[in-house]
Amino acid sequence: MRLSSILATTATAALIAGPLAAEVKFGALYPFSGQLALLGEESARGVELAVEEVNANGGVQGEEVVLVRGDAVDNNQAIGEARRLISRENVVAILGTYSSSRSIAASQVAELSGIPYFELGAVADEVTGRDLQYLFRTNPTAEDMGRMSIQMIVDRIAPVIGKDPSEVRVGVIHEDSSYGTSVAGHQERFGEEAGLEIVTVQGYPASTVDMSSLVLDLQGREVDVVMQTSYQNDSVLFLQQANEAGFKPSAIIGGGGGYSMVPTAEAVGTDVIEGVFDVDFTQYTVDPSYAPGMEDFVATYREKYGEEPRSGHSLNNYVGAMAIFGALDEADGFEPDTILAAVEAVDIPEGETAAGYGVKFGDQNQNERAKMMGMQWQDGRLVTVYPEEAATSEMKIGE
């Protein structure tokens, strides 16, 4: 890893060595190998594209940005690689990390060293809930996911099925690790605040091989809307078994993970997943006028990597990185406190980034303008249907 990262860095540097004189190093800490490698790599591509764009436009404060990769294959290695980036590579800040647990581990190291740490993709609440001074997060969180799914029910689904929110019977199911549990907790809380009738909240292990009892239970409770926060296998399993049991709630709203991926749709069949909702990071079927720069991003991505983006992770990391680099360009120098002051001043309104949401850091250095999008599977494609200003297609309910 180490050798390859050095080679990669040198290669990148050699390719884009131009008129820029000095170099400034940033760490890119992602899981590049192991279980999470696919989406870790996808996330890092967003940062790489941001760096290329920034360098092509004169760099940051006239200096060329150089990315040094760190492989956060597990929590321990995330810590080790964060140390290496900080003390051996002398990076001025670290960008990462896709995985919440890696982010939580590695950001402790950065905090102790007084090096800014920018989280662009991990969703767990705990990432920004720890009073860290040097950690900033640009992406939406588990709480935003919970909030968005409830808004969709209250705002759009309830009126269409002709029920007052207080009559809408909601079943919340979730895989029982900290990810699913925290999203489900927010859904329950926001749901109760909105006056929805939450009839059941049930966890299950993500490695389950049978959800038929859970389906029968939801069926018996006459649930109108099912919300599931899940990984891929359990998303597939639930959708298949619900379909096979003839369980057709007015709406199924998935949360991230498996629900956003094309292989999930292929596994369950496009006819079965038709109409299923999904709340996740901004994907690519979003109104381009709401997400200016998104189409250019996709074009550059295609050109560089020779394929379509595999998920919205690259886009969201790109947006976060661009906001950070943009802020640093205004500053003078790369001292940690200068960087802090620069990013604290960031104020990008909604509708002006390639992911649609704005950037302004609030409480706990969390981007308070970060937002998830409401999407729906229509004709085998995942299209954005909520909020209206981002939507590319009409929401379809009860057809």
Next chain:
Amino acid sequence: MQTFLQIIANGLMLGGLFAIVAVGLTLIFGIVKVVNFAHGEFLMVGMYATYLLTTGLGVHPYATAIAVVPILFVLGALTQRFLIQPLMNARDEHIQIFATVGLSTALINLALLLFGADIANTPNYQLRSQVEIGPVRLLQGQLWVFLAAILLVTGLQLFLKRTNIGRAIRATAQNRAAARLMGINDRFVYILTFGIGAACVGLGSALIAPLYPSSPTIGTYFVLIAFVVVVLGGLGSIPGAFFGALLIGLVDALSGFYIGSDLREAVVFGIFLVILILKPSGLFGTRMSLSHVSP
């Protein structure tokens, strides 16, 4: 009432699924006395083989069993010959367990390298279509799994009881030294048994692949329950594994509905512990099985 019957039916089908995965494990455990932690990964390898053959040749997934079963047999036999056998005389036999843990991790990572973390869908050839039996609805594929589990258990039992090779296998399990004195090639028996155990899960994977998408970690989904089933049924008892699997399947389905999916595992493992406390040798294990006399 209809819901209750449906839950019972779902539980039995789930039990059949557990059984077909656990049978090979209990065979290896009972005869070779190795706790094979790579058993789930054998299943994963089999499922990917089924996926590749089905999509590559465009044949029915069940037809791939003709190739997948021998492939897994060879994988199992090689594991015994080149991984377990050299460790047979190690100072501590637990080293074999760690070797299988290592094999498991290596196979998962190899699959990640070859196939990535994404899921691979084996075409299901209508095996996910429904069959109505009286008041309950089941999947065609589930029924085949259940039927295959019964045939496999019966077949293995007959093989071990009625054939000469089967007798040699049992003799080796009961007393390796005595079996050797009787002219049985114990090393060959172990290689053969490990191969058969892996071949069983090979058959299972051809049947399971159309029902579940393959992924590098799919084996870990099944293997924990498979261990529970094996211990519950009585280590090394093949009918025990079958009925243990049905019991666990039923408990899983019933508790998932009546108690809640959060507590399902707590109930399954709670019952498992209670049975072990009351009958430490498992449901079908004899109190002091002969197979525990040797090495």
